[in-house]
Amino acid sequence: MKVKHITVLCLLAFEAVAAFAAEPQSTSDANRLKALQAQVNALQANLDSLRKTIAANAAPAAAANAGAANIGPVNTATAVAPASSTAPAFTNDDVQQMREQIANASLKVDTLQEAATSGPLAGLSITGYIDPVYLYNRAQHTAGFQFLNHDPGIYDYYNSTLGDLYLDIKKTFGVGPMAPSAEIVIQPNRGFGSVLSNERGGVGNNILTQAQVSVPLSTTKTFETGLMTSLAGYEIQPSNQMLTLTHGLLYDFSEPGNMVGIGLKGSDATYTHFWQVLLGNEQLRTAGAIVNAANNTTKSNWTPTLTARFDSATTTGLDVGISGTIGRQTLFSPCAAAGEYGYQCNASSPFGLYTYVESDVTYTHDKTQFNAQLDYGQLQKGAWNGGTARWFGTSLLGHTKWTTAGIGRMGATLRLDYLNDTANGGGGSNILYGLSGGDPSVNGTSGFGLDPSCFQNSANKGMECKGAQHYALTADLLFYPTDQIIVKFEYRHDGANHPVFQKSDGSYSRSNDIAALQFVYTF
Incomplete structure (x- = not known):
């Protein structure tokens, strides 16, 4: 040569x-x-x-x-x-x-x-997605694109964590199972940050959904701290990992939200049993709650919230999990400045004991997946009449994928949700009334609350009325034209045993329907 x-x-x-x-x-x-x-x-x-x-x-x-x-x-x-x-x-x-x-x-x-x-860029990954949504709402008589337009402090099943920008920024310091990491999830207007509140309950429209540091203590145990995701249920938040367009009733209105605090997670040596424990503020609070009281005094929530989860995955296709949360939760209190708390201003403390437990199952086989979940929760002094708010519900989901010669990869999902919130007039930490104006005993946009006619004809502020039972049937058709793109078509029918869905003319209906199209691009 x-x-x-x-x-x-x-x-x-x-x-x-x-x-x-x-x-x-x-x-x-x-x-x-x-x-x-x-x-x-x-x-x-x-x-x-x-x-x-x-x-x-x-x-x-x-x-x-x-x-x-x-x-x-x-x-x-x-x-x-x-x-x-x-x-x-x-x-x-x-x-x-x-x-x-x-x-x-x-x-x-x-x-x-x-x-x-x-180097500085070693171990750094930036992933995420955008998912503009076009949605028609029959009761609200509205239709249009939804993207980054969530109102701070208001959470509805058709306008929650969909139509958003999601950025997951993660930095791993080193290599191997003992390398610590920091992770930040940014979700402007649409993530948990839109309902996060400070110590006095003010909603600051925070863009952060998750911000935590993970430090491995051994190959099977890891310490965590920061703003961490909820441990409850089978559903996850990111749209590009969801099998439906909207979330289920349990995810939206029953499960506790994200928490600020510290945590520890681990597994056994065979990696078939997993556990996680978090200790921190009450859900969705970035600081310990402080409530104004009479005579320019304040009351503070000193009690931390404890939440834990255990999963057993003895086979590759079956996972059985159980989680629970206990702590003190701030009550909805329209007259806290007068030293009175709760919907009826008849409680002496601005805080009530919050307890929640759920069990969920995930089974996967080839291109088919099944999920099931049972929930029960309660909040002392958190119901409409000042008593204990109690709610329970269930969610069932089935999903399958297939490939056709002309269209390519496709999928279909069917989900049935039920949430009972009747005790003592309903209510609770995740179900707030009067958010859409009008009748203060009804959450008209999300379909919870008293029968409006019962409330209007009551001589006792509706103290004898019961809350609503809410169900939802959801059907989705999914298309996967590329590895980065998911297109979802969804029809959802929601109903209740009371006319609690507020219509555009101010009246109330027992049901509502939505139809939506979502384009998800993952990067």
């Missing part, structure tokens, strides 16, 4: 290194570095082969010279001609230059490798 050919190879190596250095760093750096390292190794192997060729070509020449020394003087012209026909077309200086070039390329690769594993 001629010198110019080897020089070209070296220049190509330099160009590959330069091109790698010029590209933005991403999570695929490690794969590109491996490929570049392989190219440098191949060049080094070629150089070793050339050095062997030089030695092989030099050996006959040396033998000829030795023979010439034994037989005496030879004709110079005759001796030079054969040597020139067999000698390599490069010198030792050329070989030395090539070695320096390859060593320089190897140094650049090592530098890039070190930056990818221990």
Whole structure:
């Protein structure tokens, strides 16, 4: 091989290194570095082969010279001609230059490798999605696109964590199971941040849904702190991982929300049983609750909230989980400044004991998935009439995927939800009344509360009335045109045993229907 050919190879190596250095760093750096390292190794192997060729070509020449020394003087012209026909077309200086070039390329690769594993961008990943939604609401008599438009402090089943921008930023410090990490999830207007409140209950329209640090204590135990996700139920928040467009009734109105505090999670040595414990503020509070009282005094919630979860996954397709939460929760109190609390201002304390327990099952087989969940919760002094609010419910979901020749990958989901909130007029920490104006005993946009006619005809502020039983039937058709795109069509029918769904003309209906189209792009 001629010198110019080897020089070209070296220049190509330099160009590959330069091109790698010029590209933005991403999570695929490690794969590109491996490929570049392989190219440098191949060049080094070629150089070793050339050095062997030089030695092989030099050996006959040396033998000829030795023979010439034994037989005496030879004709110079005759001796030079054969040597020139067999000698390599490069010198030792050329070989030395090539070695320096390859060593320089190897140094650049090592530098890039070190930056990818221990530099500022090492272990950094940024993922997420956007999911604009077009939604028709029969009771509200509205239709249009929904995207980043959630009203702070108001949470409705058709306008919760859908139609949003979701950014998951995670940084891992090191490699292996003992590497700590920090994770931040940003979700403007649509995430849990839209209902997070400070110590005095003010909603600040926070853009954060999750912000936590995880520090492994061993290969099976990890310490966590920050704003952490709820442990309850089978449903998850991100739209690109949901099998429906909207969330179920239990996710929206029964389960506790995200929590600020500390936690510990782990598993057994076989990784078939998992547990997690969180200790912190009451749900959705970024600080310990402080409530204004009479005579310019305040009352504080000193009691932490404890929540825990246990999962058993003894087979690859079946997971059985149970979770629970206990703590003190701030009551809805329209007359707290007068030292009276609760809907009817008849409680002496602004806080009530909150307890919640649920069990859920997930079963997957091939392209089919089934989920089931049972919930029960209560909040002392949290009901409409000042008594204990009690609610219970269930959720059943079935999903399957298939592939067609003309359309490609598809999926279908059917979900049935039921939530009973009748005790003492209904209510609770996750079901607030009067949010949409009008009748203060009804959450008209989400379909909970008293029968409006019972409330209006009551001589006792509806103290004898019961809350609503709410059910929902949801059907989805999903399309997966690419690995990054999901298109969802959903029809959902919600109903109740009282006319609690407020219509656009101010009247109330026993049911509501929505139809929606969602485009999810994951990056």
